[in-house]
Amino acid sequence: MKNISILGATGSIGQNTLDLISSDENNFKVVGLTGSNNIDLLAENAIKFKAEVVATANESKFHDLKEMLSGHKIEVCAGKNGLLEVASRQADWVMSAIVGSAGLLPGLKALDAGANLALANKESMVAAGPIMKRTSEAKGVKLIPVDSEHSAISQIIKGEERNSLSKIIITASGGAFRDLTKTELIDVTPDQASKHPNWDMGKRITIDSASLFNKALEVIEAKEFFDIKASEIEVLIHPQSLVHAIAYFCDGGMKAHIGPPDMRHAIAYALYEEKRFNLSLEEVNLSEVGTLNFEKPDLLKYPALQLGFDVIEQGGLAGAAFNAAKEEALDNFLDYNLSFLGMADVVRATMDDLTSKNLLSSEVELEAVMEIDLQARVTAKTFVDKF
Numbered sequence: 550m551k552n553i554s555i556l557g558a559t560g561s562i563g564q565n566t567l568d569l570i571s572s573d574e575n576n577f578k579v580v581g582l583t584g585s586n587n588i589d590l591l592a593e594n595a596i597k598f599k600a601e602v603v604a605t606a607n608e609s610k611f612h613d614l615k616e617m618l619s620g621h622k623i624e625v626c627a628g629k630n631g632l633l634e635v636a637s638r639q640a641d642w643v644m645s646a647i648v649g650s651a652g653l654l655p656g657l658k659a660l661d662a663g664a665n666l667a668l669a670n671k672e673s674m675v676a677a678g679p680i681m682k683r684t685s686e687a688k689g690v691k692l693i694p695v696d697s698e699h700s701a702i703s704q705i706i707k708g709e710e711r712n713s714l715s716k717i718i719i720t721a722s723g724g725a726f727r728d729l730t731k732t733e734l735i736d737v738t739p740d741q742a743s744k745h746p747n748w749d750m751g752k753r754i755t756i757d758s759a760s761l762f763n764k765a766l767e768v769i770e771a772k773e774f775f776d777i778k779a780s781e782i783e784v785l786i787h788p789q790s791l792v793h794a795i796a797y798f799c800d801g802g803m804k805a806h807i808g809p810p811d812m813r814h815a816i817a818y819a820l821y822e823e824k825r826f827n828l829s830l831e832e833v834n835l836s837e838v839g840t841l842n843f844e845k846p847d848l849l850k851y852p853a854l855q856l857g858f859d860v861i862e863q864g865g866l867a868g869a870a871f872n873a874a875k876e877e878a879l880d881n882f883l884d885y886n887l888s889f890l891g892m893a894d895v896v897r898a899t900m901d902d903l904t905s906k907n908l909l910s911s912e913v914e915l916e917a918v919m920e921i922d923l924q925a926r927v928t929a930k931t932f933v934d935k936f
C-alpha cells in the first residue's frame with residue numbers, strides 16, 4: 550500500500566492521477582489532496598478517496614469546503630499554509646501538479662518531508678531546479694519527471710552511459726496555431742489559443758503550447774533533469790504527437806519513445822516507479838498513422854522558444870525570472886491587455902532589463918528565487934503597454 554498525495558488534484562494531471570489510482574485502489578491510500586477554486590470537485594474526490602486532509606489555495610473557499618466535508622473525518626485547510634500542511638504530511642509519493650510557480654513551495658515541502666516527488670509542475674524545475682535536486686538528494690528521495698517528453702527521455706536513456714548520449718530531441722506538436730503564418734497570429738485570441746489539436750490539458754499549458762513557451766520551459770527542464778547542454782537539445786515540430794523524444798548516441802544509434810498522446814502513460818510510469826502497468830490505452834496503429842513528420846520550428850513565428858535556450862546559457866536566476874515574466878505576460882494575454890505575439894516581446898524585454906541590471910547572475914537560493922520572481926513580474930508589467 551503506497552501513501553500518496555496530489556497537489557493540484559482538481560486539474561488535468563491531478564484528475565488523470567486519481568483516475569489511475571481508482572483503477573488500482575487496493576494499492577494506494579490517499580493522504581492529501583489540494584485544489585484551488587474547484588472545491589466541488591475537491592470535496593467529491595476527498596470523500597471518494599477517503600483523504601485524510603485537503604486544502605484549497607483559495608482562502609475565501611475555506612468555509613464552503615469545510616461545510617461540504619462536514620460529517621466526514623477529513624481535515625480541511627486553506628491558503629498557502631494549507632497547501633504546505635498537505636505537502637508536509639507523511640506520504641511515500643506526491644504528485645506535484647499545481648499550475649505555475651505556486652507549485653514550487655508545496656513541491657519542495659513534499660521533498661523535504663521525505664516523499665518521492667512526481668513532477669508535472671515544470672515551473673519549479675525551471676525556476677529552482679538546483680534547489681529541487683539538492684533537496685531530493687539531501688533527503689534521499691526521487692524527483693521523477695512526469696512531462697511526457699521528460700518521462701520519454703528517462704525511459705530511453707535508462708541503462709545507457711551518460712557520456713554515450715550526444716543529443717536529445719524534444720518534440721512539439723506546434724499547438725493550436727501550427728498551420729498559421731506569423732502574420733495570421735497578430736489577432737489571435739485566448740480562446741483560439743486554448744484549443745490544442747492533440748492533447749487535453751489545462752488552459753495555461755495549452756496556450757503555452759501554442760506559443761511554444763511550454764517548449765521553452767521544457768528545454769530548461771530537460772537541462773535540469775538530465776544535466777545536458779543547450780547545444781545538445783533540439784526541438785522539432787512533430788504534428789502527430791506520437792514520438793515524444795529521441796536520444797542520439799555516440800555510435801550513431803538513436804532511440805525514440807513513441808506512445809499515444811495521453812498523460813496517463815507518463816503518470817503511471819512515475820506512479821509505479823518505472824514499472825509498466827497495464828493501462829489498456831488504445832494502441833497506436835502505425836500502419837494507420839502512415840507518416841511521422843518532423844520539422845524545424847520557425848523561430849520568427851515562435852520567438853519564445855529561443856528564450857528557453859538563452860536561459861540555459863545564462864544560468865543563475867534566469868530560469869526563475871523567465872518563468873515569472875512568462876506568467877505575467879500570459880495573465881495579460883488572458884486579460885486582453887497583450888497580444889499573443891506580444892508575450893514573447895514582454896518576456897524578452899524583461900530578461901534584457903534584469904540582465905542589464907546584473908540581477909540574474911546570483912546563485913539559485915530560495916530567497917533569491919522568490920525575490921527575482923517578484924521583480925520579474927513587476928518589470929514585465931511595465932513592458933505590457935509597450936507591445
Ligand code: NDP
Binds near residue numbers: 556557559748754
Ligand atoms: P490545470 O489548470 O488543469 O490544473 C491546475 C491545478 O492547480 C488545479 O488543481 C488548480 O486548482 C490548481 N491551482 C491553480 N492555481 C493555483 C494556485 N495559485 N495555488 C494552488 N493551486 C492552484 O493544469 P494542468 O493539470 O494542465 O497542469 C498542471 C501542471 O502540470 C502544470 O505545471 C503543467 O505545466 C504541467 N503539465 C501538464 C500537462 C497536462 O497534460 N495537463 C502535461 C505536462 C505537464 P482549481 O482547478 O481547483 O482551481
